[in-house]
Amino acid sequence: MALHHPVPEALAHLAGEWRVTRAVRDLAAGSEGRFTGTTRFTPLPAPDGGGLLHHESGVFTWRGTARPAERTLRFLPGEVPGTARVEFADGRFFHDLDLRSGHHMAEHPCAADLYRGVFEVYDADRWRTRWRVGGPAKDLLLVTDYVRVRAGAEADPRRITARPAPSTSGESPAP
Numbered sequence: 001m002a003l004h005h006p007v008p009e010a011l012a013h014l015a016g017e018w019r020v021t022r023a024v025r026d027l028a029a030g031s032e033g034r035f036t037g038t039t040r041f042t043p044l045p046a047p048d049g050g051g052l053l054h055h056e057s058g059v060f061t062w063r064g065t066a067r068p069a070e071r072t073l074r075f076l077p078g079e080v081p082g083t084a085r086v087e088f089a090d091g092r093f094f095h096d097l098d099l100r101s102g103h104h105m106a107e108h109p110c111a112a113d114l115y116r117g118v119f120e121v122y123d124a125d126r127w128r129t130r131w132r133v134g135g136p137a138k139d140l141l142l143v144t145d146y147v148r149v150r151a152g153a154e155a156d157p158r159r160i161t162a163r164p165a166p167s168t169s170g171e172s173p174a175p
Contacts, residue, residue, distance in 0.1 A: 003120075004102025009082045010078070010098070010100075011075060011077065013099065015043075016040075018038065018040075018147060019146070019148075020145070022145075024142050025141045027139045033063070037059060038058060038149070039056040039146065041054055044076075050077050055072050071089075073089065073094065074086070074088075074089065075087075083098040102120065102122075105117065113136070113137050114135055115131055116131065116132045117130065117131045118130045124148070126146065128145050129144045130142070131144075
């Protein structure tokens, strides 16, 4: 059985609602946090037809304190059919996304820090991102698991049953 699930059309695959769990490790300080919530990929209005609005909302717990957290991204059709261009909400470029093999690596420079991401699709309903962030301001590892919420399914995470994603190490992904 193949580890990665090929996705011929990234935007079609991502459309819908996903349960999200994210582990955040500050490797320099040894601190750990956790985000739990929902990501919704919904159609963008014109003139960005064919794209998706990514809206993530939930609770981020860091050093014992839980706070509401959210973010918004834009996923637009990529230059190559089946791929996507990911932008911040304000239209700044974030990274390209090509899931046609079920696996993709991306980089994003942010001031003097560098974000290196690995995207892995396990099947039609499960995928993972791993971002290793390094530089003078940050030394982080963020691992996010996504499980599709099926239409009509209650959004209560205790009611979602999913096979665990294949084990991956907490090591930095190779560039």
